[in-house]
Amino acid sequence: MTARRYTAPMPDELRHRLRAGQHPARAVPCPHCQAHAHRPCQLRKSGRPLPQPHQQRIAAWAQLTACCPDCQVTPTVPCRTPQGWPLPDHAVHARRYQEAEDTAP
């Protein structure tokens, strides 16, 4: 008996649902709660897993994976002001999040 193989590409709708189940920012470690890559963020007091990654993790992920359409930096380079200064608190421009989501595998 041979197993049948299904090689049809995954429908977009399904892919979107999968992505909704696990945020792509989980691909990077969390600088806030120290969660390892591919592990969920945790509440630092109780260790309880969080359904969504920390904001700091999403920022780190966006910085690592996407160019910023706003300040024109390349992946891994922090966002900066038009004067060339880093944004306060390691902030990331809003459009860079969108860019990261669009290019997420």
Ligand SMILES: [Zn+2]
């Ligand atoms: Zn975290």
Ligand SMILES: [Zn+2]
């Ligand atoms: Zn930027």
